[in-house]
Amino acid sequence: MSALAKRRAGVILRLGAVAATLVVFLFPVYWLVTMAFKPQQEWAPTEGQIFWLPHDWTFGNFRRIFGGSATGDSGLSFLISTPIDALTPILNSLVASVGGTALALVIGTSTAYGISRFGAGGKVLPFQILQLRMFPPIAIIIPVLFLWTYLKLFDTLPGLVIIYAAITFPFVVWLMRSFFDEVPREIREAAIVDGCSELGAFRKAVLPLVRGGLATTALFVFILNWSDFLIALVLTSQRVHTAPVFLSQIQSAATGQEYGSQAALGLILIIPPVLLSILIQRHLVRGLTFGAVKR
Amino acid sequence: MARIELNGLSKRFGDVTAVERLDLVIEDGTFTALLGPSGCGKTTTMNMIAGLETPSEGELRFDGSDVTRLPAGERNVGFVFQSYAIFTHLSAFENIAFGLRVRDVPSDEIVEEVHNVARLLQLGGVLERSVKELSVNDLQKVAIGRSMVVKPDIFLLDEPFSNLDAAFRTYMRAELKRLQRELGQTMVYVTHDQVEAMSMAERIAIMNNGELQQYGSPDEVYNAPVNRFVAEFVGSLTMNFLPARIGAVDGRPAVLLAGAPGAAIELPAVQMAGGPDGALTFGIRPEHVEVVDATTGRHDLRGEVRLIEPLGPRTVVHVGDGERELRVVVRPSDEPRIGDCVGVRFERSRIHLFDDATGRTLGGDHG
Structure with a gap:
């Protein structure tokens, strides 16, 4: 085989691998999107016919999850299922995820700065914080349920915010610590000599240098919280159900699992993380941030 | 302008003694070099003068008043770091203006002061640029400008030129000496390069292992070294x-x-x-x-x-x-x-x- 043919074969092989990977990863997204627009008859194969694309495109699934009826008329569908509304669960999810992320960032970032710059907690503390993540959340969720009931945090938004912050706190500390480690200590010292307080030096000189890292951490933690199912399932009841818990419960007596409505809600739930990633994409590229400090 | 007095200043980090009972008087308006090999305690001494390290023992006086425990920000010192410590999220202008902004100086005054400093350092053309676009040489000037703009009583420089290329280093040495003469500030300069110390400083304090070896004019340390260490360390050709x-x-x-x-x-x-x-x-x-x-x-x-x-x-x-x-x-x-x-x-x-x-x-x- 000539060198050119070899190289061409290599390229083809590589493209093939890329294509196969893309198919595997994008298939669920494709199925989710099409399912969201399929009427109930097309949710499952009928008479061996698989519906790769919806035959009769419909917004019925979206109407259904926001309190309307899937078929558009007010007739028979009421008998099939009681009306549901996903708006409150989505708002609950937003508040709990954003609140938990913000709380974890505030506490975690200050902890990370203390560890990185001042050696707070010695060698032990950072590992103790990491140990918090060495067991799966399900291992502690039942005791937490008792605790939350006792503290009257069960089925409340503050309860969710606190548990989300607590569970993601170790990630924030470890991620932010490595970003702070990269900032030369002279940055803080220069700000202090120039008249800043300790807090001022942190806010005006150090923090702006790690904003890329902060954005990355925020996105990561937000996605963790946003996609949580298990914790919300245990620690909430009807009142502050989050969107993922709500989604799992969309079903009706007549049809069982309502795949189309679930897909419609799933599609909506993808939007915030995607929007957030686009918004902070600029910061995800760390580029020259530290380039000018030492060469 | 200030006279700096170090009385029995020591600094220990755990078991390691970085500076041992240092007595030194730096007269007002002089250009003094702290010279020694790396690890001799010169940077720690500098950090104590700036207030970035708290002495383990001894006292530090500026113009007679005790500043040993005074926070760094209240000492009115300028500090130029070896690594420049430029704030990469700010423009060159904002870097220089940093100290003034912290002090809540009115905007129009800031503009005026920054431009004065930029003129002095011949930085005019780059003020509005992001520091990421600046050359190493200009970065060093911005770092000097940032500490100059607040008109510090004392100017501390920690090996500021060690990252510059040879030609620009020679140029900056002369520039710095000219600046110091014009401003008349007390300037303390840390270096391990004896040529730099000899060519710029009026007084040289030579340190080794955390102890002061000799303190005198370049002529004195060159011609009348008090010990073998000083004799060996000073002079471009080793004795x-x-x-x-x-x-x-x-x-x-x-x-x-x-x-x-x-x-x-x-x-x-x-x-x-x-x-x-x-x-x-x-x-x-x-x-x-x-x-x-x-x-x-x-x-x-x-x-x-x-x-x-x-x-x-x-x-x-x-x-x-x-x-x-x-x-x-x-x-x-x-x-x-x-x-x-x-x-x-x-x-x-x-x-x-x-x-x-x-x-x-x-x-x-x-x-």
């Missing part, structure tokens, strides 16, 4: 050191170079006063050794030319006699050839004698 002992020639005291019969150098008794009976080290700078004709008898030692290093205006000749090797500075026109047998003669008034046990200089007014 020649030869083992020797005190003896006598014809009943008169003399220094006898080890292993060189007949190499006895008569010295005035005063220069050896206080010396021990036995061994000592004889030191002489390459500049103070002369190559002479080996046949005339004027020489102190004889040897063979082993190596010739032309350094432009002068040439360093290595002369060896099997026991030792000496570096000698000659004019390029007087260059011998490798393998020549030559004599060397020591300039009598330039000879230094060091106690082997303590390293201290013997005789003279500082023995």
Whole structure:
């Protein structure tokens, strides 16, 4: 085989691998999107016919999850299922995820700065914080349920915010610590000599240098919280159900699992993380941030 | 402007003593260099003056008032870091303006002050640019500008030029000296480069192992080093050191170079006063050794030319006699050839004698 043919074969092989990977990863997204627009008859194969694309495109699934009826008329569908509304669960999810992320960032970032710059907690503390993540959340969720009931945090938004912050706190500390480690200590010292307080030096000189890292951490933690199912399932009841818990419960007596409505809600739930990633994409590229400090 | 007084200042990090009982007075308006090898405690000393480290012991005074525990931000010092510590999220202008913004100076004043500083440092063209686009040379100027703009009483510079290329470093040394003269500030400059210290500073404090070795003018530390460490550290060509002992020639005291019969150098008794009976080290700078004709008898030692290093205006000749090797500075026109047998003669008034046990200089007014 000539060198050119070899190289061409290599390229083809590589493209093939890329294509196969893309198919595997994008298939669920494709199925989710099409399912969201399929009427109930097309949710499952009928008479061996698989519906790769919806035959009769419909917004019925979206109407259904926001309190309307899937078929558009007010007739028979009421008998099939009681009306549901996903708006409150989505708002609950937003508040709990954003609140938990913000709380974890505030506490975690200050902890990370203390560890990185001042050696707070010695060698032990950072590992103790990491140990918090060495067991799966399900291992502690039942005791937490008792605790939350006792503290009257069960089925409340503050309860969710606190548990989300607590569970993601170790990630924030470890991620932010490595970003702070990269900032030369002279940055803080220069700000202090120039008249800043300790807090001022942190806010005006150090923090702006790690904003890329902060954005990355925020996105990561937000996605963790946003996609949580298990914790919300245990620690909430009807009142502050989050969107993922709500989604799992969309079903009706007549049809069982309502795949189309679930897909419609799933599609909506993808939007915030995607929007957030686009918004902070600029910061995800760390580029020259530290380039000018030492060469 | 301020006079800095260090009284018995010590700094320990755990078991490590970085600075040991340092006494130093830096007079108002002087340009002083803290010189020493890395790890000698000079940067720690600087950090204590700036307030970035709290002394373990001793006190620090600015113009007589105790500032030992005063927060860094209230000392009104400017600090230029070796790594520049430029805030990369701000423009060059905002970097320089940083200290003024912290002090809540009105905007129009900030603009004026920053432009004054930029003019002084010839930074006019780059003010509005992001620092990411600046050259290393301009970054260093921005760092200097940032500490200058708040008109500090004391200007501290920690090896500010070590990352610059050679040509710009020479230029910046001259610029800095000019700036210091114009502003009349007390300037303290940390460096491990003795050429830098000698060429810029009015006073040099030489440190080693956390202790002050000598404090004096460049002329003093060069011509009258108090110990072997200073003698070896200062001077662009390292001093020649030869083992020797005190003896006598014809009943008169003399220094006898080890292993060189007949190499006895008569010295005035005063220069050896206080010396021990036995061994000592004889030191002489390459500049103070002369190559002479080996046949005339004027020489102190004889040897063979082993190596010739032309350094432009002068040439360093290595002369060896099997026991030792000496570096000698000659004019390029007087260059011998490798393998020549030559004599060397020591300039009598330039000879230094060091106690082997303590390293201290013997005789003279500082023995």
